[in-house]
Amino acid sequence: MNMIERTRPRSGLRVLVTAGASGIGKAIACAFREAGAKVLICDIDEDALGTFAKDFPDVLTRVTDVSDETQVDQLLAMASEQLGGLDVLVNNAGISGPTGAIDELSVEEIRRTLDIDLMSQFLVLRRALPLLRANEAGTIINISSVAGRLGYALRTPYAAAKWGIVGLTQSLAKEAGPDGISVNAILPGVVRGARIENVIRSRAESLGISYEEMEAQYLSQVSLRRMVEPEDVAGMALFLSSPAGANISGQAISVCGNVETI
Structure with a gap:
């Protein structure tokens, strides 16, 4: 296998992507999918799915609320039955959470x-x-955020969760490593798309400035002065x-153009 071939996943991998x-x-x-994998995705958004x-x-699909234990159990049963097992898990589901000072947030929003x-x-x-242990090998990729390595004022629940993912990743890498399973976190930065647009808009409103000013502030904090594309993370x-x-295991890998601060 030459070096170019080594950088490509083998065809036929059984892959689950949450919020896909x-x-x-x-x-x-x-x-x-383009690399020849058998893919199952779940999402809570029925229309998008x-x-x-x-x-x-x-591609196999299933409506799933990944914060619901029963629905998650059913999702992984589907992976076992219809994919025949699992080689790669991409834990991607997440929300932006509320924007505001911590004493202004409701317990419901935080939880x-x-x-x-x-x-x-x-x-x-x-x-x-x-399912991964049954192969005596496997790959787990947990999607965190640059907010998992930097403090993020007015977004404390989100940052706390994303820092938690990094701790989970590093701990699980030690736990699952003897079974041949690698565990890493990817920390995306300012990723082009609807989610960051909503985040910028909410933060601009909370600070009383325009969307354009807020977007410029975000990009000024990125060394490369540009947004990341979803395909970069992929x-x-x-x-x-x-x-x-x-x-490669136990790592928190930023794909962010070097976000310096947030």
Whole structure:
């Protein structure tokens, strides 16, 4: 196998991507599909999932709220039955959470962010690990954020969850490593798409400035002065699942153009 071949995942990988119907998740799911993987995605957005299924009928889909234990159990049962097992898990589901000072946030807003962004990864992992262990090998990729390495004023629940994902990743890498399973976190930066537009808009409103001013502030804090594309994150996920990435584990890898502060 030459070096170029080593940077590509092998064909036929069985891959689960949570929140895979749009944004980063969709880019990752499509990248694995193009690489010859058998892919299952879930999403809570039925309309987005329906559109994805229409565009990519060879990809398995399931409506799932990953913060619900029963629904997650059913999702992983589907992976076992219809994929025949699991080689790669991409824990991608998450929400932006509320914007505001911590003493202005409701307990419900805080709990929902932690449940969807962090607790959901635990729920998926506890059912996915037995499938990965059955292969005596596997790849886990947890999607965190640059907010998982930098303090993020006015976005404390989100940042707390994303830092938690990094701790989960580094701890699980030690736990699952003896079974041949690599565990890494990808930390995207300012990723082009609807989600960052909503974040910028909410933050601009909270600070009383225009959307354009807020967007300029975000990009001024990125060394490369540009947004990341969803496909950039997908490319890293493919690499970590390839032979060339087989010995990378326990890492928090930023794909962000070097976000300096947020």
